[in-house]
Amino acid sequence: MKKLSSLKGWLYLLPAILFLGFFMVYPLIDVVMYSFEEGYNFASQSHFGYGLYNFKYVLHDPYFLQAVKNTFIIVIITVPLSTGIALLISLGLNSIKPLKELYQTVYFLPYVTNTLAVGLVFMILFKKTAYSEGLVNLLLNSLGMSSVDFIDGPYWAKIFVMCFYTIWVVMPFKILILTSALAGVKKDYYNAARVDGTSKCRIFYKITLPMISPMIFYLVITGFIGAFKAYADEVAIFGTNLNAAGMNTIVGYVYDMLYGNSGGYPSYASAASLILFAIVFTITVINLLISKKNVQY
Amino acid sequence: MADLTYTELQRIEKRAKVSGTVGKTVTYFLLTLWGLIVLFPFYWMLLTSIKSYSSYNSEYVPKFIATHPTTQNYVDAFTTVNLGRYFFNTVVFTVLTTAVMMVVTVLAAFAFSRLKFRGKSITFAIFLSLMMIPNELVVITNYVTITNWNMRNTFQGLILPSVASVFYIYLLKENFEQIPEELYKAAKVDGTSDLKYLLKVMIPISKPTIITILILKVIECWNSYVWPRLVTDNEAYYLVSNGIQEIRENGFGRENIPAMMAAVVVISVPLVVLFLIFHKKIMEGVSRGGTKG
Amino acid sequence: MKVILKNLTKKFPNRNKKIKEDVVAVDNFDFEIPDGKLIGLLGPSGCGKSTTLNMISGLEKPTSGRIFFGDDDVTDLPAEHRGVGLVFQNYALYPHLTVRQNIIFPLQNLKGDKKMTMDAMNAKADEVAKLVQIGEYMDRRPSELSGGQQQRVAIARALVKTPRVLLLDEPLSNLDARLRLQTREEIKRIQRETGVTTIFVTHDQEEAMSISDMIVVMKDGRLMQMDKPQTVYDDPKNFFVAKFLGTPAINTFDGEVKSEKLYLGDSAVLNVPGVKDGPVYVGIRPEGFIPDENGPMECDLSAVEVMGRDTSIVSTHPAMTVVAIRSIILSENRPDATGNKVRFSLKPYKVLLFDKTTEERIYFDIK
Numbered sequence: 018m019k020k021l022s023s024l025k026g027w028l029y030l031l032p033a034i035l036f037l038g039f040f041m042v043y044p045l046i047d048v049v050m051y052s053f054e055e056g057y058n059f060a061s062q063s064h065f066g067y068g069l070y071n072f073k074y075v076l077h078d079p080y081f082l083q084a085v086k087n088t089f090i091i092v093i094i095t096v097p098l099s100t101g102i103a104l105l106i107s108l109g110l111n112s113i114k115p116l117k118e119l120y121q122t123v124y125f126l127p128y129v130t131n132t133l134a135v136g137l138v139f140m141i142l143f144k145k146t147a148y149s150e151g152l153v154n155l156l157l158n159s160l161g162m163s164s165v166d167f168i169d170g171p172y173w174a175k176i177f178v179m180c181f182y183t184i185w186v187v188m189p190f191k192i193l194i195l196t197s198a199l200a201g202v203k204k205d206y207y208n209a210a211r212v213d214g215t216s217k218c219r220i221f222y223k224i225t226l227p228m229i230s231p232m233i234f235y236l237v238i239t240g241f242i243g244a245f246k247a248y249a250d251e252v253a254i255f256g257t258n259l260n261a262a263g264m265n266t267i268v269g270y271v272y273d274m275l276y277g278n279s280g281g282y283p284s285y286a287s288a289a290s291l292i293l294f295a296i297v298f299t300i301t302v303i304n305l306l307i308s309k310k311n312v313q314y
Numbered sequence: 315m316a317d318l319t320y321t322e323l324q325r326i327e328k329r330a331k332v333s334g335t336v337g338k339t340v341t342y343f344l345l346t347l348w349g350l351i352v353l354f355p356f357y358w359m360l361l362t363s364i365k366s367y368s369s370y371n372s373e374y375v376p377k378f379i380a381t382h383p384t385t386q387n388y389v390d391a392f393t394t395v396n397l398g399r400y401f402f403n404t405v406v407f408t409v410l411t412t413a414v415m416m417v418v419t420v421l422a423a424f425a426f427s428r429l430k431f432r433g434k435s436i437t438f439a440i441f442l443s444l445m446m447i448p449n450e451l452v453v454i455t456n457y458v459t460i461t462n463w464n465m466r467n468t469f470q471g472l473i474l475p476s477v478a479s480v481f482y483i484y485l486l487k488e489n490f491e492q493i494p495e496e497l498y499k500a501a502k503v504d505g506t507s508d509l510k511y512l513l514k515v516m517i518p519i520s521k522p523t524i525i526t527i528l529i530l531k532v533i534e535c536w537n538s539y540v541w542p543r544l545v546t547d548n549e550a551y552y553l554v555s556n557g558i559q560e561i562r563e564n565g566f567g568r569e570n571i572p573a574m575m576a577a578v579v580v581i582s583v584p585l586v587v588l589f590l591i592f593h594k595k596i597m598e599g600v601s602r603g604g605t606k607g
Numbered sequence: 608m609k610v611i612l613k614n615l616t617k618k619f620p621n622r623n624k625k626i627k628e629d630v631v632a633v634d635n636f637d638f639e640i641p642d643g644k645l646i647g648l649l650g651p652s653g654c655g656k657s658t659t660l661n662m663i664s665g666l667e668k669p670t671s672g673r674i675f676f677g678d679d680d681v682t683d684l685p686a687e688h689r690g691v692g693l694v695f696q697n698y699a700l701y702p703h704l705t706v707r708q709n710i711i712f713p714l715q716n717l718k719g720d721k722k723m724t725m726d727a728m729n730a731k732a733d734e735v736a737k738l739v740q741i742g743e744y745m746d747r748r749p750s751e752l753s754g755g756q757q758q759r760v761a762i763a764r765a766l767v768k769t770p771r772v773l774l775l776d777e778p779l780s781n782l783d784a785r786l787r788l789q790t791r792e793e794i795k796r797i798q799r800e801t802g803v804t805t806i807f808v809t810h811d812q813e814e815a816m817s818i819s820d821m822i823v824v825m826k827d828g829r830l831m832q833m834d835k836p837q838t839v840y841d842d843p844k845n846f847f848v849a850k851f852l853g854t855p856a857i858n859t860f861d862g863e864v865k866s867e868k869l870y871l872g873d874s875a876v877l878n879v880p881g882v883k884d885g886p887v888y889v890g891i892r893p894e895g896f897i898p899d900e901n902g903p904m905e906c907d908l909s910a911v912e913v914m915g916r917d918t919s920i921v922s923t924h925p926a927m928t929v930v931a932i933r934s935i936i937l938s939e940n941r942p943d944a945t946g947n948k949v950r951f952s953l954k955p956y957k958v959l960l961f962d963k964t965t966e967e968r969i970y971f972d973i974k
Binding site: 023024025026027029030032033036037039040041042043044045047048051102105106109110112113120121122123124125126127128129130131132133134135137138139141142149151152155185188190193194197232235246248249252256257268271272275276283286287290291293294297 | 337338341342344345348349351352353355356358359362373376417418419421422424425426429430431432434437441444447448449450451452453454455456457458459474475477478480483508533536537539540543544554555556558559562563571574575578581582585586588589593596597600601604605
């Protein structure tokens, strides 16, 4: 009887195992192998031997290094900013009653939209063309500043648009999580603090913040992980050829190696993606250690 | 504290009232500001899509209203490029992927939560660890696999690797586990088969979570870009996301911005409509899924 | 510090949006509490007692009426400035702070010339911790403490700033039965030692009776009676108070007064001089029955329950408005439990009459 029920369990699990095995486990092993296979040739599916050549190549490739630089900048700017702004907005939402649901619904809209679609709109708004300065530039002009081509112009302008768009895209999720975290703080704590004459500032730092700190750390950790994987948002704004715009990301590099103009190098792609994984893993571990120390609750 | 004079009391009360009102005004102002920042691109999207090609290009200073609204762009969007086809592909892809995923997930979640079999805990632990594998990694091999199986530019090639997801299995399993085990035992005693129990009891009770998973997967599929881009280079198999990219770069995207925007509006509308109808459920679901993760 | 409530009213908009009228939680409430006493605010769920407490603390603003602490009108003063100590039903201890940090939290809010040094704050915290006997747990987190210990920490936190008034919201309802007895004595002791005017809210009449200096009975937002516990028990002003206090509950009957005699059913059971003729509500305390073969009141015997020192005789009577009549007598006086009838005579001061329309107490001369 036990054997039969055991079999049944495995039977129910079979579809999942098949899909996951084929499209997750096998690729994992495969990618690791690829990355160590030197001189892999896609056409002939042969390789020379095993070694670190692929990693060395990638780490010296200027395109890769540019991608790393871009990615890091985006991560460092967008994660703290988006979390901070989301916190402010959530605090604001938490303090009002009328129209709260309306605001929450509006704020969540970007989450369900296609980033490529919306990115295009951002591109149009920020781009300076022969026909028009673009809406954003007009705004700048009215404030007394000169026009900048944010899409084809200087590096800092492109980074600015990229960060702005990225923050715009990630905000819905963060606001949602933080508002529910804030709502979860029991009202009695605030009442107790009020009766004890606590100032609003102190209530925030000593009560609210510690009690939502687990969620904040969760958002920071997942924020970092997500930001390192940035790719689609960049394509949405700058188009498929990110290298031409100098805005490639690590993930973009991986796909370029695999498919792009210089593609057909799964071994380089694998090496690059493993390097990415290592970076993300390290940063996550660091974040977890910090959060263990600080999340007292 | 007992020695506050009357005037001091009055001052405190007044200050409390004023700071309350000022605070509220500032809050509403800032909240509205962000709301506008969120909504503006959509407004611009819609606005531009109804401006005629000539009027759009003649605007050195972009206007905030359309003086001569036209639906020509929408016509162009569907005729000059294959938007309709992209749409169709995306619907097929979304429906099939979600359907297969639901079956796989439900069976697996049921197995982990209710069935007893050897090696259950270890297998589940392995499943959980799979959640850590980033998608960017597996894509590489899947691309090679699909190419070798000659499934490039097919629906199978699009769908199969997109089905697998540990996260939803985990979410549903947790939900199944919250249903009291006594129900299962009672059903067993009544001679109900596992499959029947799953279909007639567990799924109806777990409806909220299942709907959540459904909606999340639909959003994921509809907006999916990377995988379709990798495995399809035949325009007939493009989905809306890589379709848009195609239009942007090789279609009329370069010159005909209004038509571009019309296409963008068209592909955004389904999910936005879905969202407006189900926004409460969607937000609850994402929140629950997010916090569980 | 005296606490005076004058015409205090609190209205809430009805949750059922179809009903236009507001829900009146507290209705024209008037009382004056002398300084330094322990007052029990007693009433059934939903009678407005917690709302009243919230208004005294400042967390809730009254719709109309005034609140005075001593001579100060504090009605418009926000909670932050009232100097009230409040112990919540769920304690509301900050989970991420230690016991010590929880206790000194209010002291850290003091500003200006009242500001204290860390040493002074710790000293005060130790002092108050000793009072509530929580001294050994100062460095623990609330989650590591039992319910009773958490509550003591909550009391310490409320007392540490030497409040003008101490308020407790259902302090014993989250504790198990054994702990309840112990803790209510603690509350009494602490109040005695500090001398702070203390008001606690409860729905348990036994609790209120055992430790309060005065009981305030509330129903539907109104003050029913305010008196010493024994007085509220012996001399209730209305039918509600009579029914609410006493364990086992008072036995109620529909009776009639004819020619200054009280009739239950067909039999006259008591002389009630000075009472007008008419129907009345009757309440007879369990200890008001004396088994008497020649007694005027005949009941149908249901059961005799032996409780050791006391014996409970359970019987029925046609005029009763309870499920069964419980009379408590000393076991040594119990009758022989033969037959199915039992006769009682009544102690006059244990028989309470109430007007059928107003439910107010009707007094009669007891000779």
